[in-house]
Amino acid sequence: xxxxxxxxxxxxxxxxxxxxxxxxxxxxxxxxxxxxxxxxxxxxxxxxxxxxxxxxxxxxxxxxxxxxxxxxxxxxxxxxxxxxxxxxxxxxxxxxxxxxxxxxxxxxxxxxxxxxxxxxxxxxxxxxxxxxxxxxxxxxxxxxxxxxxxxxxxxxxxxxxxxxxxxxxxxxxxxxxxxxxxxxxxxxxxxxxxxxxxxxxxxxxxxxxxxxxxxxxxxxxxxxxxxxxxxxxxxxx
Ligand code: IPE
Ligand code: IPE
Ligand code: MG
Numbered sequence: 207x208x209x210x211x212x213x214x215x216x217x218x219x220x221x222x223x224x225x226x227x228x229x230x231x232x233x234x235x236x237x238x239x240x241x242x243x244x245x246x247x248x249x250x251x252x253x254x255x256x257x258x259x260x261x262x263x264x265x266x267x268x269x270x271x272x273x274x275x276x277x278x279x280x281x282x283x284x285x286x287x288x289x290x291x292x293x294x295x296x297x298x299x300x301x302x303x304x305x306x307x308x309x310x311x312x313x314x315x316x317x318x319x320x321x322x323x324x325x326x327x328x329x330x331x332x333x334x335x336x337x338x339x340x341x342x343x344x345x346x347x348x349x350x351x352x353x354x355x356x357x358x359x360x361x362x363x364x365x366x367x368x369x370x371x372x373x374x375x376x377x378x379x380x381x382x383x384x385x386x387x388x389x390x391x392x393x394x395x396x397x398x399x400x401x402x403x404x405x406x407x408x409x410x411x412x413x414x415x416x417x418x419x420x421x422x423x424x425x426x427x428x429x430x431x432x433x434x435x436x437x438x439x440x441x442x443x
Contacts (some may be wrong), residue, residue: 216385223392388411
């Protein structure tokens, strides 16, 4: 705990390895996803307890629709049960939930669940939990570019006015600070289409731990590693 001198304001996590966790135990992939949700629940309260203000988690990518239908259906069902199970406690703990991603592709049932968790937890000030669902960084940027082009065509803005700030505020993450620390579990070393614009000066932390096994100790290790980093932002100290 003593090594966590510098607590990142915003941590983003690529929660990977549920399937391998299940396979190692002779279980179905769906059981890995359920265990992954439990790891997420613990991580949310651990992060809030440590003093993290924003926690963004990659829960379902745009590419994940291409998985077997039964797995996709199971994940969507898990979103609905997750909302039912966890909304009251999140509200009680002062955690507000925000969704980033293209919400238009979800079934009515999933859309309703997402609206419910956002609505019921709104105003929670201890920490914001951002769920990236049907999220892809490239499609996020594409949507933002289309919106800016529309506004330019309508004469609301001049193309020369488009600066980094305007682009940032056209993304799903408009009101959020950029992530300070990005964690990926399961020994994979890639972004998989996650927060590419926002990650410009993020610190990265990779661990072989599979997501369902991620716990307070692992979170503290990641924050300790972050604390020891020297963020230069291209400058000379
Ligand atoms: C991450 O675990 C969860 C989602 C992508 C929904 P995976 O399901 O990708 O697990 P592995 O990578 O197959 O082990
Ligand atoms: C990234 O994990 C997406 C989520 C964690 C939701 P994947 O398992 O889908 O990514 P790849 O296929 O290994 O790049
Ligand atoms: Mg994976």
